[in-house]
Amino acid sequence: MTVTAEQLNEVSAGGGVASHRWQGPTSTAFSRGLGVMTIVGMAWLLAFGLIFSPADRVQGTSVRILYIHVPTAWIAYLAFIVTGVSSAMYLFRRGHSLAWDRVAGASAEVGVLFMGLTLITGSLWGRLTWGVFWEWDARLTTTAFLFVTYIGYLAVRRLGGSHHARARRSAVLGLLAVLEIPLVHFSVKLWRSLHQEASVARLNGDVELDGLMLFSLLVGIVTFTLLYGWLVLHRQRVMYLEDQYDDRDLDVALAERQAEAHG
Amino acid sequence: MDDAGFIFACYGITIGALVAYTWFLLRRARRTGSDVHSEDLPWT
Numbered sequence: 001m002t003v004t005a006e007q008l009n010e011v012s013a014g015g016g017v018a019s020h021r022w023q024g025p026t027s028t029a030f031s032r033g034l035g036v037m038t039i040v041g042m043a044w045l046l047a048f049g050l051i052f053s054p055a056d057r058v059q060g061t062s063v064r065i066l067y068i069h070v071p072t073a074w075i076a077y078l079a080f081i082v083t084g085v086s087s088a089m090y091l092f093r094r095g096h097s098l099a100w101d102r103v104a105g106a107s108a109e110v111g112v113l114f115m116g117l118t119l120i121t122g123s124l125w126g127r128l129t130w131g132v133f134w135e136w137d138a139r140l141t142t143t144a145f146l147f148v149t150y151i152g153y154l155a156v157r158r159l160g161g162s163h164h165a166r167a168r169r170s171a172v173l174g175l176l177a178v179l180e181i182p183l184v185h186f187s188v189k190l191w192r193s194l195h196q197e198a199s200v201a202r203l204n205g206d207v208e209l210d211g212l213m214l215f216s217l218l219v220g221i222v223t224f225t226l227l228y229g230w231l232v233l234h235r236q237r238v239m240y241l242e243d244q245y246d247d248r249d250l251d252v253a254l255a256e257r258q259a260e261a262h263g
Numbered sequence: 264m265d266d267a268g269f270i271f272a273c274y275g276i277t278i279g280a281l282v283a284y285t286w287f288l289l290r291r292a293r294r295t296g297s298d299v300h301s302e303d304l305p306w307t
Contacts, residue, residue: 025299060266068273227281
């Protein structure tokens with residue numbers, strides 16, 4: 001695709017997206033609705049997490065960290081699984097659409113954010129429960145390894161080259177990295193671990209939580225899932241704009257070289 | 264509330280980081296989208 005001089009002039013003259021101050025170029029009615037629901041959910045999470053939920057018989061009030069820590073970990077898993085599935089869709093579907101690559105990249109970036117928050121909130125909770133911020137325990141170590149792997153994935157995405165070269169190499173890494181998730185989740189069963197086993201997502205279906213605690217946890221999970229959706233939606237749209245920007249820069253450079261050659 | 268400092272730190276860091284990332288994302292969207300025509304956006 002080449003850009004004509006008229007098109008370039010039109011763009012530089014400010015023919016951009018006309019939008020209200022609160023409507024960015026990546027915003028739609030659906031994303032605004034999602035945003036409003038996320039804000040309402042966050043208010044509910046603060047109310048139930050900090051006020052209405054009862055103290056735990058064993059852990060006391062520190063159980064309130066559960067409503068933040070567990071949802072961030074689950075959303076990080078979800079984000080990395082979405083990255084893996086989108087990577088597979090890019091690699092194996094006919095057409096190799098870059099849209100799948102952008103969803104994979106956006107989801108990985110949001111997943112790294114949530115995984116980082118899982119590690120921080122977990123270490124604060126560990127200080128209260130175990131007396132230390134960090135222990136080289138199976139769950140903590142595998143989680144840290146997963147976090148570093150996806151930082152590596154994001155670094156690989158920035159190595160340069162064409163959009164499809166970026167998509168191919170990161171899709172292969174995205175498919176390999178997702179295999180770490182079962183290792184992290186089942187690390188508490190595979191090795192002796194300080195970290196407690198699952199209280200909700202158990203293979204036998206048992207739930208070891210009081211009703212209001214379980215509800216507060218569900219509020220956290222639903223809210224963070226909505227937020228995850230909103231963030232990925234916007235991030236992959238920003239990536240689309242950045243890709244367009246790169247293509248246009250390339251077209252401008254080619255137009256300049258052609259003008260030099262003919263001039 | 265026992266352990267209030269740690270609990271508020273958890274909530275504060277989490278919400279603060281998420282708000283900061285959201286702000287960064289919207290700012291980046293405005294910058295990259297400022298010279299793109301709305302008809303070039305597949306979601307509009």
